[in-house]
Amino acid sequence: MCGVRMAPSGGRATGDAFTSVPLPEQLAARAQGEPDRVALTFVDYAVDRAGAATSLTYAQLFERVCAFSTRIAARQERGSRLAISAPQGLDYVVAFLGALRAGIVAVPLFPPDLPGHSGRLDAVFRDCEPAAVATTRAALPAVREFLAGQDRPIDVVVIDDAAGDGAAPGTAEPVGRVPDALDADDVAYLQYTSGSTRSPAGVLISHRNIAVNAAQAAAAYSQGRGPGLTLVSWLPLFHDMGLVLVVGGCVAGGYPAVFMDPVAFLARPVRWLRLLSSSPGAVTSGPNFAFDFCASRVSPEDAAGLWLGDVAAIGNGAEPVQAGTIDRFVRRFAPQGLRREVIRPAYGLAEATVYVCGSTDGTPARVLRVDQERLGAGELVVLAGDADRDAPPGETHTLVSCGHPVGQRLAIVDPATSRVLPDGRVGEIWVHGPNVAQGYWGNPELSATTFGQWLAPGGPAAPAHGGGVVERADGLPVGPWLRTGDLGVLAGGELFVTGRLKDVIVIDGRNHYPQDVEAAVEAVHDALGRHRTAAFSVPSDDGERVVVVAEISRRALDGGWDPTTVTQAVRRAVSDRHGLAVHDVVLTRPGSVPRTTSGKIARRASRQRYLAGGFARVGNPS
Incomplete structure (x- = not known):
């Protein structure tokens, strides 16, 4: 694994614990060191109901990324924004990495014809004011129609057809010069949040953030297994979890990635399971609803022939993890060899790039049955006996462990006083580490209140290892900390997420x-x-x-x-x-x-x- 050093779960959040080499430079090293190894495979169910697979080796991927980066470097200034409004596929990855290599800020988005989200796309365009849009020939008509409603001209770059950008047939497109080196602290891309409690905001993700967080996630899911894993995903590449899993895992982790369009999963969820079944040492992730969706929609006929006994890890995150959902999923696919311990509940958010913590020790995630009324009062009281997983949801209150932080620090804090709360007390989850983003695009006030928090004094403070960050007597950095807006509680060093502060x-x-x-x-x-x-x-x-x-x-x-x-x-x-x-x-x-x-x-x-x-x-x- 080129240039990636693994750190133990819960280790100090120092910049040297994981590589901060920008992804384009890591890709260049892989293309040189292992040019013929397959990097990415996209399985297209739109052209073939059985799935048509197209692959790129590391050398082929790097060649296409280089070609695209020189094209856009001739058309955009370094630091300007390139919105990626393209369908899921290899071209999307090429445009993203090409923008990063050119020193242009990528904005991962979706095509204008995504049902129900045209207003959000318009709001994002008005917020970040991209200089250009990268799309494909197939999506070009919808993109041009969308851009006709914008109040300023925006250039269009067709990823899979240089002449389609507007150049005359046979005309060579100008070639721009890409930076000789990228600064790890330069902004690599804007990750627009999904906006479950407020309007979407563009999170400023640096080259260091994504390189470190991809390595942190790889360390968590690999458990030291090294080679032999395959990343599998149906998650959209415009979403933080899908982007870091596929692109970050492939480039920084060095694992081959097999992915498909989310629409293909929603149409037939068994497709996800078939890819897991056919991929050696599969590592994947999905939101909680996807597990219930599979358990209820995959028929016995569809499940015939599946073998999930070789799956290495299935992350469950992006929304509250329900114990009943895990049980239904495991019961449904136990005949296909699925093991409970491969289900890895996790916690993360875009403001921390994506991954914060997860269960990593190879045992089933802890499930606690707790006193619901005391939990509402801010106190974790575990009831005697095991959680009644077979009870209807809501009848007994259960909490599922999201494990330990990986390569970063986590604290449960009273948001009113900024004081660290002891284990067993519910408070706001705060995060500190090299994967925490720089702030929000164009919103310094919100950035300061979200990313610039400091813990209340907790005894004598001293400089941390290497100087710079000051630590409290309990070993936690004084700051700056990221306020997540999520509520949680620590028990035995493990995080149990209880809800969203603004949703309570x-x-x-x-x-x-x-x-x-x-x-x-x-x-x-x-x-x-x-x-x-x-x-x-x-x-x-x-x-x-x-x-x-x-x-x-x-x-x-x-x-x-x-x-x-x-x-x-x-x-x-x-x-x-x-x-x-x-x-x-x-x-x-x-x-x-x-x-x-x-x-x-x-x-x-x-x-x-x-x-x-x-x-x-x-x-x-x-």
Whole structure:
């Protein structure tokens, strides 16, 4: 593994623990040292339902990256932005790495025809003001139509066809000069957040950030196995988890990556499992909903012939991890050899590039059954006995461990006082390390409050190893720290994520986590779709009140259902399991509850839509 030094889980977050060599330079080294080894394989289900695989070796990938980087270097100034609005595929990776090699800031985005997200794309363009857009011949008409609505001219670069940029046929395109070297602290790309609690913001990811974080994630998932792993992904490349897994893992980790379009996964989730089955030592990742999606949608006929006994690691992150989901997935595919210990719950966020911590010791993730009321009061009280994994979600409150931080530091902090909380107390998760980003594009105020936090004094402080960063008596750096906005608790050194600070429902002085309310709702009736519910609070004359918006499944709409029965079941479940009176139950059609581009429930947007009267109810209003 060229130039990558692995550090133990939870080690000091120092810049020399993992390589900070920019990805284009690491790619150049791999192309020279192992030119004929396959780097990337894209499996295209749009041209062949069985999947048409196209591969690039490290030498071929580097050659294409070099060609693209010289093209855009002739058209854009160093430090300007290049929006990548292209379909999933090899060309997307070429454009991303080509921009980085040219010293141009990449902005990983999606084509304009992605359903339901045209407004977000327009907002991002207005925010970062790209000098050009990189796309493919197939997506060019949609991109040109989108750009016609912009208030300024924006250049178009067709990744897979130089002449398609507007040059006359047979005309050689100008060749620009790429930088001789890249500064590790220069901005490599803008990662726009999915915006589950606020408008999307462009996170400034440096070359050092992605190089280090890709190595951190590789160290966590490889467990020292070295060669013999294959990265498998259906996650979108415009999302941080998909980008770092495929591009970072392939270049910085040195592992071959096999990936496909998210649409192909959603159409037939067994395709993901087939790639895992056919890829030696497969390492993959996905959000929690993907596991329930596979467990419910993959038929016995589709599962025939699958063998998942050789899968090395399956990360579960990007949204709260549910113990019941893990159990359903493992039970469903145990006959295909799936082992519980390969499921690796993880925690991360774009502001830390992506990966913060995960379970890494090769044993099943810890699941705790806890006192729900005490947890709402900020205290972790573990109940006797093992977690009742077979109970309906919400009936017993369970927390799933997200393991230990890898190559960075993590603290649970009282956000009001900036004081570090002891193990067993719920607080805000703060992160410090070389993978933490520089801030947000064009928003110094938000950057300062999010990335520039300092811990309250905790005893005598002393310079850390190598000077520079000052440490407290407990060994934690004084700062700067990243405020994640997420709530969690440490138990035995492991992180248990409890919720999102801005999403917490506070009723009569008690905290309730919306994902727990949503899980309780979805378990009460077959008419309700799984992972299709939003719970939030709204103001009233008597204080905050709880609202539940739930999508009715297409199967129920087609087969008949009783809205009164469903509404009563929702109210009863939330009252029995959480002691909450639901102010309003909105039953709506599939696809109505807003989601982020990474598939998470957008509770803030749901609340705004509800207050604006934007949900169309089905059945009798509650």
